[in-house]
Amino acid sequence: MxxxxxxxxxxxxxxxxxxxxxxxxxAVVDADVVAREVVMPSSASGALSQIAAHFGQHILLPDGQLNRAKLREKVFADVTEKQWLNNLLHPLIRQSLLSQLQACKxxxxxxxxxxxxxxxxxxxxxxxxxxxxxxxxxxxxxxxxxxxxxxxxxxxxxxxxxxxxxxxxxxxxxxxxxxxxxxxxxxxxxxxxxxxxx
CATH class of the missing domain: 3.40.50.300 (P-loop containing nucleotide triphosphate hydrolases)
Incomplete structure (x- = not known):
């Protein structure tokens, strides 16, 4: 392809x-959409539970979704936290991007x-x-x-x-x-x- x-x-x-x-x-694979998908509660990646374990349950909204605004505050205030998050998410995002691109017709x-x-x-x-x-x-x-x-x-x-x-x-x-x-x-x-x- x-x-x-x-x-x-x-x-x-x-x-x-x-x-x-x-x-x-x-066919368009949007990296922003994929980045949101990998932290959904329904995602098989397990990223959301790792984020909650690392930052604490207050990083989640009442419905169990990621509180993006709160997470953004944390990672923009602390470069080591940003690095931790990138190390977790970037490989998951890449893997999902590649598999979605391969599935395109x-x-x-x-x-x-x-x-x-x-x-x-x-x-x-x-x-x-x-x-x-x-x-x-x-x-x-x-x-x-x-x-x-x-x-x-x-x-x-x-x-x-x-x-x-x-x-x-x-x-x-x-x-x-x-x-x-x-x-x-x-x-x-x-x-x-x-x-x-x-």
């Missing part, structure tokens, strides 16, 4: 591009991940697509979408690889600085290119 990696900085429109690929019938599949480069997932893909917008557009769109402060979005942007680094690694770039119709046309064109390669 030919795997196309899809990523972009916060507010770049990665999800919009992903949805257009899905509408064209391309079609000419090619997409691995969508906001931290595809940062989490070293490049070895799992054949080609890399970057959804790109100028940083000021990124900031404006992310603030409007997430209702977060400029400082919050800037700190998220600072934690991601730089726009220049992303573009240097890209095999294909989707320029999302115009509207969704312009993005859709670029995705359709790229879809034809990938079909000819896959």
């Amino acid at each position: 030919f795997i196309l990696g899809l990523t972009g900085g916060i507010g770049s429109g990665k999800s919009a591009a992903s949805n257009i690929f899905k509408a064209l019938g391309v 079609g000419e090619y599949a997409i691995l969508e991940a906001p931290l595809l480069i940062e989490n070293d997932l490049l070895s799992y893909i054949d080609k890399l697509v970057i959804v790109d917008v100028p940083e000021d557009v990124q900031l404006k769109r992310a603030m409007a979408r997430d209702n977060n402060s400029k400082a919050q979005i800037e700190s998220i942007m600072a934690a991601q690889v730089s726009r220049a680094q992303r573009l240097k690694l890209a095999d294909y770039v989707l320029d999302n600085s115009a509207d969704v119709n312009a993005l859709a046309q670029q995705v359709k064109d790229l879809h034809q290119v990938i079909l000819s390669q896959a």
Whole structure:
């Protein structure tokens, strides 16, 4: 199976591009969705019970689900806790990503991940697509979408690889600085290119 990696900085429109690929019938495996699945109470991974044993039962919501906000507070306040969590979850997420990608049908599949480069997932893909917008557009769109402060979005942007680094690694770039119709046309064109390669 030919795997196309899809990523972009916060507010770049990665999800919009992903949805257009899905509408064209391309299977998409979303790393964010997989990351949520592995900590579900119903997951066979056992990750949730390990997290509760490590951090204490107060890390769970009354319905037994993970309290993501509380966990985020803990791991962002303490780098060793963040490392512990990453060591637990990253192998489980990778394993699930790979098995879901292998189960995909079609000419090619997409691995969508906001931290595809940062989490070293490049070895799992054949080609890399970057959804790109100028940083000021990124900031404006992310603030409007997430209702977060400029400082919050800037700190998220600072934690991601730089726009220049992303573009240097890209095999294909989707320029999302115009509207969704312009993005859709670029995705359709790229879809034809990938079909000819896959």
